[in-house]
Amino acid sequence: MISKQQQKYIQSLHNKKYRTEYGEFLVEGEKGLDELLASDFEVVRLFCSEEFSAGRSLSGHPRVHEAIIAPVSAIAAVSTFKSNSAGVAVVKQKRPSPPQNFEKVTLILDQIHDPGNLGTVIRLADWYGIRNVVCSPETVEFYNPKVISATMGSFTRVNVFYTPLPAFLHRFGLPVYGADLEGANVHHHDFEEKIGLVIGSESHGISPEVAALLKARITIPRIGTAESLNAAMATGIILDNIFRGV
Amino acid sequence: MISKQQQKYIQSLHNKKYRTEYGEFLVEGEKGLDELLASDFEVVRLFCSEEFSAGRSLSGHPRVHEAIIAPVSAIAAVSTFKSNSAGVAVVKQKRPSPPQNFEKVTLILDQIHDPGNLGTVIRLADWYGIRNVVCSPETVEFYNPKVISATMGSFTRVNVFYTPLPAFLHRFGLPVYGADLEGANVHHHDFEEKIGLVIGSESHGISPEVAALLKARITIPRIGTAESLNAAMATGIILDNIFRGV
Numbered sequence: 001m002i003s004k005q006q007q008k009y010i011q012s013l014h015n016k017k018y019r020t021e022y023g024e025f026l027v028e029g030e031k032g033l034d035e036l037l038a039s040d041f042e043v044v045r046l047f048c049s050e051e052f053s054a055g056r057s058l059s060g061h062p063r064v065h066e067a068i069i070a071p072v073s074a075i076a077a078v079s080t081f082k083s084n085s086a087g088v089a090v091v092k093q094k095r096p097s098p099p100q101n102f103e104k105v106t107l108i109l110d111q112i113h114d115p116g117n118l119g120t121v122i123r124l125a126d127w128y129g130i131r132n133v134v135c136s137p138e139t140v141e142f143y144n145p146k147v148i149s150a151t152m153g154s155f156t157r158v159n160v161f162y163t164p165l166p167a168f169l170h171r172f173g174l175p176v177y178g179a180d181l182e183g184a185n186v187h188h189h190d191f192e193e194k195i196g197l198v199i200g201s202e203s204h205g206i207s208p209e210v211a212a213l214l215k216a217r218i219t220i221p222r223i224g225t226a227e228s229l230n231a232a233m234a235t236g237i238i239l240d241n242i243f244r245g246v
Numbered sequence: 247m248i249s250k251q252q253q254k255y256i257q258s259l260h261n262k263k264y265r266t267e268y269g270e271f272l273v274e275g276e277k278g279l280d281e282l283l284a285s286d287f288e289v290v291r292l293f294c295s296e297e298f299s300a301g302r303s304l305s306g307h308p309r310v311h312e313a314i315i316a317p318v319s320a321i322a323a324v325s326t327f328k329s330n331s332a333g334v335a336v337v338k339q340k341r342p343s344p345p346q347n348f349e350k351v352t353l354i355l356d357q358i359h360d361p362g363n364l365g366t367v368i369r370l371a372d373w374y375g376i377r378n379v380v381c382s383p384e385t386v387e388f389y390n391p392k393v394i395s396a397t398m399g400s401f402t403r404v405n406v407f408y409t410p411l412p413a414f415l416h417r418f419g420l421p422v423y424g425a426d427l428e429g430a431n432v433h434h435h436d437f438e439e440k441i442g443l444v445i446g447s448e449s450h451g452i453s454p455e456v457a458a459l460l461k462a463r464i465t466i467p468r469i470g471t472a473e474s475l476n477a478a479m480a481t482g483i484i485l486d487n488i489f490r491g492v
């Protein structure tokens with residue numbers, strides 16, 4: 001059962017205002033919940049279906065404070081998903097740590113506004129073993145349910161840190177490249193052992209303050225006619241180029 | 247103005263049933279409309295804002311049968327977009343032509359269900375100059391407003407054809423590769439001059455009847471931990487590999 005009060009509480013976490021106020025967020029659906037249970041996030045309360053609960057030992061789980069079995073209809077009613085027959089978890093937000101020990105690629109997001117794009121970039125980071133994603137303060141919130149959902153569980157393995165980018169880049173000390181339609185062909189570029197890669201906003205590209213700090217701009221060769229590629233798609237194709245031969 | 251009757255008609259085209267019955271579909275928003283006006287699609291009726299109309303010579307347009315200025319609030323009310331201050335066009339569907347004169351890559355979609363994925367793949371096809379996308383009959387409908395929107399105007403330049411894939415592949419006569427997590431590393435693969443590339447469904451991959459007709463399976467090397475990449479993302483990264491050095 002999900003009480004009226006619990007229902008209201010979960011629904012309040014659909015909104016950024018309450019997520020920030022309570023320091024909590026939602027993880028929804030089977031894939032997200034399974035990755036959550038395998039992570040070190042603290043689960044304040046897990047509402048899940050009989051079926052989801054059946055295959056998993058939730059009662060003995062060290063980081064699930066309370067697990068409540070609920071009918072699928074009640075889960076669907078509080079979920080942001082169109083359909084959700086697994087469950088919804090209320091989870092404690094973590095304090096993100098400033099990125100340290102920079103590895104091969106540090107992803108730097110300059111005002112990415114679309115939650116699907118941020119989530120997809122986090123999933124890509126996880127695919128390529130990138131630990132750190134640094135976001136400008138204007139970038140969409142990491143704990144947005146659409147971001148969490150689009151990561152397909154990868155939110156548990158990537159450190160997403162928000163900070164003003166110009167100051168960060170001044171401290172960063174490694175060569176930084178920017179994805180830009182006017183850049184040099186990424187197919188013909190040799191990258192240094194460790195770099196930063198900036199992805200600009202969907203509508204305005206990389207902001208001038210950040211652009212001024214780039215070593216170079218790179219682009220994906222276009223053979224046809226489309227005006228552009230989506231920001232997350234461009235990130236994926238460029239990462240695949242950077243990780244060639246690694 | 248948009249009359250009540252016109253409003254009802256536009257809204258009926260949100261549904262596949264009526265799109266198919268009327269042989270029409272919707273194009274929405276500034277980018278889609280601009281690409282539409284530059285294409286050879288027949289625009290039955292264009293409802294647009296004063297502002298959108300102002301910069302464009304709509305009255306003399308040879309393929310816009312009727313252009314009606316409407317308030318932004320009325321446009322937003324009939325649009326499937328969250329916000330739309332440009333307009334909505336009712337457009338005649340085209341009879342797709344069976345792909346001929348196969349070029350470097352023919353994309354083959356085996357039960358892609360997500361409209362955003364199909365739209366993104368069409369945009370990618372347009373970026374890489376691929377004319378033909380062949381879809382299994384179960385693939386999401388090309389004229390779905392979410393597909394059209396995700397193409398960012400590329401729906402005007404790519405021929406999307408639905409046909410049962412096993413029979414198509416028997417006729418196709420060129421080597422066909424499939425994107426598959428268990429495939430060979432795409433970074434180390436040399437492709438023939440002309441090929442087919444199959445992308446399988448988001449949840450079940452390539453169907454057995456299609457898999458049986460592949461020359462080989464290829465994959466994108468994973469360095470980190472994410473279980474998979476999204477189908478459209480995998481398409482983009484593999485295409486970039488195929489078009490290297492072209």
